[in-house]
Amino acid sequence: MTEQNEYPESSRVPTRVLGTPPADAPIVDSDPIHAPEGVPGVIPQDPVKARKAERLVALLFLITFLAGAGFIASYVIFQVGTIDRTATSNYTLGGTLALALLALAAGLTVWVRQIMPKYNLVQERHEMRSDDETREYVGETFLQGADESGFVKHRLLRRTLLLAAAPLGLAPLVLLKDLGPLPGTALRHTVWGAPTKDGKPRRLVVEGSGQPIRAADFNSPGGILSVVPEGYEEDLNALAKATLILLKFRPEELKSGTNLNWTHDGIVAYSKICTHVGCPAALYEQTTHHILCPCHQSTFDAADGARVVFGPAARPLPQLPIGIDEEGYLVAKSDFKVPVGPSFWERGDAEAEARENAS
């Protein structure tokens, strides 16, 4: 407490009002202990202003009381049930709560700023480091203790203790092993390759309705469908890899990137799972034949084997070989020839492998 009032002459010190004690006099004469007199850096407020502020604070606290009571009342009065009633309940509860909190906050602020004195107190800092003597003492004590414990002298004890700790430290990691199965080749297959119960090829069905698709009915060029495998319409694990987009082209629109053997009458099926980080590539622009993933805007040319034309994806959307069954419905002729979805370390050059297998 060395320094006093920072602004001795500034306007921040209240000017004296006639009939009031001087600014540096104690507010209550009968309180010699807590009177700010003689405490440098504690500048009391003008008592007249303080009394005015008190009324304002009281008003604000009263608002908090009423708003708090209103909150409880709203809870009882406004029930939830429909969207509108939930909205009413939300507005009344939140409105009263916010009002109560803000009025209380404002009241406290006026209290601090207009009733409590202005403070300009000074406290000394001390260097954080301990003094040399202390450091030396601690250092000596440490060495003494280490010697006494025998940890330094007894080598066998020291080494076997470290040895003992090693497997225990690994134990928690080992315990985490059963968090999940090992990947194996799971990422390389989808349910399109799994045989159906009656041994027939799996049908393509429309997402949502579950309707199988008759090739002859899907006949307007430019058409697009989101397609899932029959029997797995609600299996999220299967859908995360097997969802397709099905597109209908005029024969002359298809370019060399698309494998024509895997199409049926201009109908092409690509994996809907983006090869970047796996969002469904769900947007399609008919005029340019561009498939766009809404997450990171990887863009694929659907007429040209879904090759990447823009964005961060590095590989085309894999194409699924499709055909029709005896009833004319679209079916998968086999699984995808390459893994679908985002890249992974073990994936390797799956495209080259697929080409080798084909030839």
Next chain:
Amino acid sequence: MNAPPKAISGVSTFVDDRIGAGNFLKRNLRKIFPDHWSFLLGEIALYSFIILLLTGTFLTFWFKPSMGEVTYTGNYAPLYGVRMSEAYASALHISFDVRGGLLMRQIHHWAALLFVGGMTVHMLRIFFTGAYRKPRELNWIIGILLLSLALLEGLTGYSLPDDLLSGAGLRITQGVAQSIPIVGTYVSFFLFGGEYPGHDVISRFYSIHILLIPGILLALVSAHMILMWVQKHTQMPGKNRTDKNVVGAPFYPAFMIKSGAFFLFTFGVIALLGTFAQINPIWLFGPYTPADISAGSQPDWYMGFLEGALRLMPSWEINFLDHTVTFSVLIPALVPLGLVMTGLALYPFLEQWITGDRREHHIADRPRNNPHRTAIGISGMTFYGILWLLGANDEISANFHVDLYTTTWFGRFAIFIGPAIAYWITYRMCIGLQRKDAEVLSHGVESGVIKRMPNGQYIEVHTPPAEDIAAHIRGKQEIPVLESAEDGEGIPPKGARSAIGRLRAKMSEAYGTDRVPLTDGHHEEAHEEEHAGVGAGDRKELH
């Protein structure tokens, strides 16, 4: 009052008899806290955290972290009878069937946004004022840990409701995890309990979100507060303020009540937002399925820079010894986050290495007085800001009718050019502001009085600046520069002989040299004619 009331003295005697709390209170009741608006930024984060704990606990009473399928039969009619996960159904239940549930959910979400926002601006304040300098490096590191954990806490939190939007975020997280070389597939399978999406991830994220990370956050926040308390708060430069003292208001009663009021303000504003500003209306998104997504999906704001990095990256993937390394995911996922967080964590130590400054600092720097640091900071903000902006490039494209790919291309160049331009502009602005300061000290401030001289010349009378402003300006501290000059025999000092040593000396000189030394502008008598050139005087002694 001459004596404390019995109720208080009785209890305090009881406590003091047993744990001797009196000594602690004697030292700390009147602990001094300096005042500056920017010191309140961290408190926003602290109070948001408290609100998060309170509202989060409320939400756990009804939320069911299960991916088991149920048929929704609650009050929200449009989804009646729809198959969904129990997690999503219970989040809908909280929103529509629990009184105050929607309010608490929205307050929780808003508080989370403000929590990370408060931490970020607080961190920027610390950075730009150099408040991370010795002895506060440890608290700075704790702060960086807190910020990193808060991002993780946010990610695990917004993945819980299992609506279509939260699932999209989870899918991206999984795709990124899967792309990590060597271990990625295993990480993904262990995290999700098998193939994506599996049936485990929500219950796992739940325990991480409500127990593991909040526990660590609570411990680190406490450590953060204790260190701040022990080391005492930094103060802005001003009259009578030195590195050896702290000037301000006492903890009891002023600071205590002020802080309480600020907590209530924070809570009140978040309650207003939670009431009137709809956030994350999960009932509009529908249940998650990996087959669907809506256009314009955006993460919470603090994940925006990672989203932007993913969008900016050109496609790049290589085959390395029969294995796939997909840089188009790895680089955006790891590099910006790594650059920002590692850069921040190391900055205090790099600065110390460059300046050789081992002193304790308790007076905060005004950002202009360390132009290179400020320029580096703004440069980093620009880097972050461009990524963040480009995380919403589809919205920008749609709302401002800009071609989508143009925004991406803009970002790909801006991410390199922007920070460089920002660096240069900021540096020049700092120097300009320093010149203004020097001018105020040596010339005084314009008084608005025009005076005619005997020779007919008109001048404006300058008066000395107000005492507190002058003291604030004179609080500028020199930045030490490493000794690198050759001695009489042409031999440079030991540290500056190697290539690294020479580089270090060069950087030190650039970083620390005071381009605009303050002139000794004592205005004992008011000078009416002030025409001395700025910077003409001797360098001001700072110690």
